[in-house]
Each structure stands twice: as C-alpha cells, then as structure tokens.
Amino acid sequence: MVGSERLTNRLLNIYLPLVFYVVFLLFPFYWMSIVSVKPTNDLFDLKFNPFWIQRFTWENYTYLFRETDFGEWLKNTLIVSVVSTALSLSCSIFAGYALARLRFPGSNFLGVGIFLAYLVPPTLLFLPLAQVIASLEIYNTYWALILTYPTQLIPFASWLLMGYFRTIPREIEESAMADGCTRLQILVRMILPLSVPGLLSAGIFCFTLCWNEFLYALIFMSSGPMKTIPVGVVSDLIKADTLFWGSLMAAAVLGSFPIALIYSFFVKYYVSGLTAGAVKG
Amino acid sequence: MRGTAVTAGSLLERESSLGIILMLPGALLLILFMAYPFFLGIWLSLTDSMIGQMGEFVGLRNFTDLLSDTIFHQTAWNTMIYATVTVPFKAALGLGLALVLNQRIRFSNPIRAAVMMPWIVPTALSTLGWFMIFDPVFSPLSWLFKHFGLIAQNINFLGDPKLAISSVCLANIWRGTPFFGITILAGLQAVPNELHEAAAIDGANMWHRFRNVTVPHIEGVVLIAALLSVIWTFADFQLIYVLTKGGPANQTHIFGTYAYQIGLVATDIGMGAAIALYMFPILSVFAVILLVYLRREG
Numbered sequence: 291m292v293g294s295e296r297l298t299n300r301l302l303n304i305y306l307p308l309v310f311y312v313v314f315l316l317f318p319f320y321w322m323s324i325v326s327v328k329p330t331n332d333l334f335d336l337k338f339n340p341f342w343i344q345r346f347t348w349e350n351y352t353y354l355f356r357e358t359d360f361g362e363w364l365k366n367t368l369i370v371s372v373v374s375t376a377l378s379l380s381c382s383i384f385a386g387y388a389l390a391r392l393r394f395p396g397s398n399f400l401g402v403g404i405f406l407a408y409l410v411p412p413t414l415l416f417l418p419l420a421q422v423i424a425s426l427e428i429y430n431t432y433w434a435l436i437l438t439y440p441t442q443l444i445p446f447a448s449w450l451l452m453g454y455f456r457t458i459p460r461e462i463e464e465s466a467m468a469d470g471c472t473r474l475q476i477l478v479r480m481i482l483p484l485s486v487p488g489l490l491s492a493g494i495f496c497f498t499l500c501w502n503e504f505l506y507a508l509i510f511m512s513s514g515p516m517k518t519i520p521v522g523v524v525s526d527l528i529k530a531d532t533l534f535w536g537s538l539m540a541a542a543v544l545g546s547f548p549i550a551l552i553y554s555f556f557v558k559y560y561v562s563g564l565t566a567g568a569v570k571g
Numbered sequence: 572m573r574g575t576a577v578t579a580g581s582l583l584e585r586e587s588s589l590g591i592i593l594m595l596p597g598a599l600l601l602i603l604f605m606a607y608p609f610f611l612g613i614w615l616s617l618t619d620s621m622i623g624q625m626g627e628f629v630g631l632r633n634f635t636d637l638l639s640d641t642i643f644h645q646t647a648w649n650t651m652i653y654a655t656v657t658v659p660f661k662a663a664l665g666l667g668l669a670l671v672l673n674q675r676i677r678f679s680n681p682i683r684a685a686v687m688m689p690w691i692v693p694t695a696l697s698t699l700g701w702f703m704i705f706d707p708v709f710s711p712l713s714w715l716f717k718h719f720g721l722i723a724q725n726i727n728f729l730g731d732p733k734l735a736i737s738s739v740c741l742a743n744i745w746r747g748t749p750f751f752g753i754t755i756l757a758g759l760q761a762v763p764n765e766l767h768e769a770a771a772i773d774g775a776n777m778w779h780r781f782r783n784v785t786v787p788h789i790e791g792v793v794l795i796a797a798l799l800s801v802i803w804t805f806a807d808f809q810l811i812y813v814l815t816k817g818g819p820a821n822q823t824h825i826f827g828t829y830a831y832q833i834g835l836v837a838t839d840i841g842m843g844a845a846i847a848l849y850m851f852p853i854l855s856v857f858a859v860i861l862l863v864y865l866r867r868e869g
Contacts, residue, residue, distance in 0.1 A: 307671050308682070311664075315686045315749065318700035321711060325703065333709060340714050381597035394590025400598070402862070407601055409858045410609075411806030413827035414851065417834045417844045418612035419604065424623075441605040444597045473589055502693040504809040505827075509835065520695035524813055535703060542699045546692035553691045557684045560691070 319543075326350050326540035330533045350540035359515040360541060363522035366511075367545075370435045370518060371500035377436065378443035378496045379489070385444065386451030387477055391463070401452075408445035412505045423510050434510035435518070439500050447492040454488030455481060490559040494552060498560075501549055519545040616845040622838040633845035642821050643829070643846065650825040652736060653743065654805040660744045662797055665751020666789075672752065673759045683756075690749040698813040701742040705729045705814065729815050732822040739814050739823050743804060751796050758792035759785065791868065798861045802854060826850045 354360040428434045507518040523541040582588045620626035637643045705728035713725040728738040770780045808827035817824035834843015
C-alpha cells in the first residue's frame with residue numbers, strides 16, 4: 291500500500307506537471323512539423339483530424355529549394371553567422387583575458403561598461419544604426435550584419451570567458467613567465483587549450499544569436515535574395531491570397547533545425563553558458 | 572622602462588599597455604556600432620530628420636508631440652502590459668518546470684534538452700508556429716474547442732482587438748518559460764542535499780522545506796532572471812512584428828514596433844528615434860537595479 295501511495299504521489303507531483311510542460315512547450319513544434327509534411331489540400335479537409343497526418347509529402351520542403359530563395363538565405367545566414375562568431379569570439383578572448391588577468395588603467399570601468407552593453411537592446415539603436423550603415427556604404431552587404439552583431443555578442447561572451455579564465459590557476463602562468471614566455475604566448479598556448487569548454491559555450495552562444503537575429507537583419511540586409519533565413523521566411527513566404535501554410539511551416543522547421551541540432555549535441559555547454567549570466571561562477 | 576624607447580615588444584609585455592591593446596578590437600566595435608549610434612540617436616530625436624535627409628534641430632518637439640499622440644499612449648500601455656504581466660507567469664511556470672526537472676525521472680536528459688527548445692530556436696520562426704495556431708481559419712485551438720462544443724465560431728486570436736494582446740503575451744510566456752526553468756534549475760542544483768535531509772529529520776514537511784531551504788537558495792537567480800526578462804521583453808520586437816505588426820488598430824504596438832513603424836515605414840526617423848529613446852529611462856532603472864544587486868552579491 292505504501293508503494294502505491296508513493297506512486298500516486300509521484301504521478302500527481304511529477305508526471306502530471308511534466309506532461310503539461312511537455313505539451314505546452316513542444317506542441318507548437320509538433321504542429322509546425324505535421325503541417326510541413328501534409329499536402330495543402332489536406333489542410334482544408336475538415337473531415338480529417340488536424341492533429342494527425344493522413345497523407346505524407348516532402349513537397350513543401352522541395353518547393354522551398356525549387357521555387358523560393360531559401361537556399362540563398364541559408365548561404366547568407368551561414369556566412370554571416372560563421373564570420374561574425376569568429377570576429378566576436380576573437381575580440382572576446384582578448385577582452386576576457388585582459389579583464390580577468392591584467393591590471394590596467396580603466397579596467398574596472400570597462401568591466402562595468404561591458405556589462406551594461408549586454409543590457410542595451412537592439413530596438414534602442416536600430417534607427418541611428420541604419421544611418422551609420424548607410425554612411426559606411428555597407429547597407430545590404432554581409433558586412434552590415436557581420437560588423438553589427440558583435441555588439442550584441444562581445445559583452446556576454448567576454449563576460450563568460452572572463453569568468454572562465456579566472457578559474458585557471460595563476461601559478462601556471464607565473465611559472466611559464468619565469469621560463470620566459472610572453473603573455474600572448476601564454477594566452478595562445480596554455481590558457482586557450484585549457485578553456486575549450488568555455489570557448490565552446492561562448493562560440494555556440496554567438497552562433498545561435500547570429501542565426502536567430504531578426505531586427506538588424508530585417509533592416510540592414512533585406513533586399514532581393516540578400517536575406518537571412520528568419521527575415522526571408524517572414525517577409526517572402528507569407529502571401530496574402532495563396533495557400534502558403536505548408537511551405538511556411540517547412541521553412542520554419544528547416545531554419546530551426548541546425549540550431550536545434552547544435553544545441554542537442556552541446557547541450558551541456560549551452561546550459562552552462564546560458565546560466566553563467568545569471569548564476570555566479 | 573620609462574624614458575627609454577618604447578618598442579612594440581615592450582608594449583605587449585607591460586600589463587597596463589597590453590590590457591588596453593587587448594581591449595581595443597572589441598571596444599572599437601562597441602564604440603562605432605553601439606556608443607556612437609546611441610548618441611546619434613539622441614541627436615536624431617532632436618531633429619525633424621526624414622530618412623535620407625538630415626533635418627533641422629527642433630529641440631524636444633518630437634518628445635512633446637508624442638505625449639499628445641494617442642497611439643503612443645496605447646503603445647506605452649501595451650509595452651507595460653507586455654513586459655510586466657508576462658514576467659510573473661514566466662517566473663512561476665519556470666519555477667514549476669525547474670522543480671519538476673530537478674526530480675529523478677526517466678529520460679531526464681532528453682526531456683531537459685527538449686523543453687528548452689522554445690528558448691533556443693529562432694524566435695521569428697517559432698513565432699510562425701503561433702501565427703498558425705492563432706489563425707482565424709486553421710487554428711488547432713479553435714478546432715479543439717469546437718470539437719468539444721465549447722465554442723460555435725472560430726476564435727480570432729490576433730484580429731480581435733481585445734484578444735490580440737493576450738495572444739502575443741501567451742506566445743511570449745511560451746518562449747520565456749524555459750529561460751526561467753533552466754536558470755532556476757541551476758540554482759536548485761546548488762542547494763546542498765544535506766540541508767533537505769536535515770530539515771526532513773527535523774520534521775519539516777515539503778512546503779516548509781521548500782519555503783525555508785529551497786527559496787533562500789534560489790531567490791537571487793529568480794530576481795536576476797526576472798530583471799533580465801523584463802528588460803528583454805520591454806525592448807522586444809520580433810514576436811510582435813511577426814504576429815500582428817502592432818495591429819489590430821495599434822492594440823499590440825510596443826515601443827520597438829512603433830519606432831519601426833514611424834521611423835522606417837513612415838520614414839520619420841527623428842520621431843522614431845524619440846520613440847525608441849522613451850525606453851531609455853525605464854531600461855536604465857532596471858539595469859541599475861541589476862548592477863547594484865550583482866555588485867552587492869560580489
């Protein structure tokens with residue numbers, strides 16, 4: 291009897307809420323996925339239960355590559371995300387190391403400044419920034435995004451790496467310096483290899499944010515096929531008078547897939563990176 | 572070293588100069604694409620500039636004009652609702668999620684990974700899922716309610732001016748809950764198990780253990796997550812842009828979407844900059860609270 295009471299308790303306190311959360315948080319993905327593999331006619335047939343698939347098709351996915359610029363958007367998103375992540379990560383490694391290890395004039399001030407920069411939202415800056423982009427004549431080029439994304443990435447990434455570098459014992463550096471290594475040699479040959487988990491966290495964080503970014507991409511790079519996936523899908527695939535749901539959902543699933551995949555491979559690093567901002571250490 | 576010729580090598584060896592050199596690349600990007608546009612935005616907001624044409628200085632006229640603009644009033648009200656109503660829901664749901672995920676359950680790793688998805692994947696794309704869930708014709712929610720005889724007509728989630736703000740709030744709660752969940756879970760895992768056991772031996776029931784052992788350990792992370800969430804939600808753009816573009820009849824405009832509407836669509840960039848800058852004092856208050864709290868905690 292005691293055992294069954296325990297089971298009832300677990301059912302009520304754990305499994306029931308768990309089912310609620312799984313349904314609430316995952317239903318939109320389930321819905322997007324099933325709509326993306328249904329023939330358009332089936333959406334209209336009210337006899338069918340909309341929560342299930344009667345006939346399966348890939349035609350919405352092939353349509354994206356045949357009839358839309360999805361392939362082009364994919365290429366753009368990849369280029370922008372990879373280059374901007376590399377740029378941000380390099381800047382953040384240097385800044386994080388300087389803030390973690392070096393005493394220099396203004397370091398406290400810069401530390402606080404970087405933290406505040408993390409809190410500056412893109413909506414505050416996008417209008418004047420559009421003018422800056424126009425006067426630099428990089429509007430509608432990859433550079434418009436590659437150079438502006440780091441402002442959203444460097445603050446968090448250097449904060450995260452600073453915390454990581456601080457956990458590496460100083461003695462390692464001191465003995466290397468006694469052996470005649472320079473600071474930069476130490477950073478490249480000793481600190482970075484010891485910081486691979488921190489670098490992965492920061493890199494995944496940067497890449498994900500680049501891939502997902504919407505506002506700057508919508509305004510600075512959005513004419514013709516020069517779009518990123520989120521902007522292209524939202525601006526070009528919603529049509530007023532045609533039946534677009536299947537291809538729209540297919541594009542949303544396909545555009546989310548790389549991020550979901552990276553995330554599920556590196557979930558540990560992602561979570562430690564995500565929570566580093568809120569949980570000290 | 573002082574007084575002798577300064578070589579590149581010595582600049583890279585001295586702590587003070589090396590520190591500054593290492594900060595430079597990041598700082599340059601932040602100055603050019605964050606600090607400079609911020610001040611340019613203040614200047615624009617004081618002019619009657621249109622896109623592509625620098626205007627005249629008009630003082631605070633944009634700001635005072637907005638005070639008598641009824642759409643701006645609506646926008647400010649919507650933003651307040653959107654940022655303050657959703658956060659308690661996200662925090663409460665996130666706390667529940669964290670408590671459940673902190674239990675020993677089968678398949679806990681894949682479940683943890685899966686429920687984080689709303690926070691991970693591109694918001695503009697997952698919002699398209701909600702766009703269809705809220706569709707007046709194809710909504711699965713309407714189908715379900717009709718199927719069980721609860722409603723006779725499909726619900727117009729985004730077209731009905733009264734419902735629209737609730738609908739966008741629901742989508743925002745969905746997206747933000749995992750962030751609170753994972754952050755609070757990290758806090759929960761820092762609670763030493765011995766404390767729970769000791770309290771249980773002393774006869775504390777589940778509620779007392781939660782109140783006296785768990786809560787003091789997670790207060791901090793909940794507060795930080797809530798402050799970050801208020802700031803992000805307050806300054807949101809994409810979720811509303813994708814779902815309603817601020818409509819119907821401006822019932823879901825928030826500062827970000829209204830600034831976009833006026834500054835880029837209507838090309839009145841000076842006025843748009845003023846709308847965006849109205850966010851600044853409120854954002855500053857939350858940023859300062861966060862900074863002071865983090866400094867006090869060390």
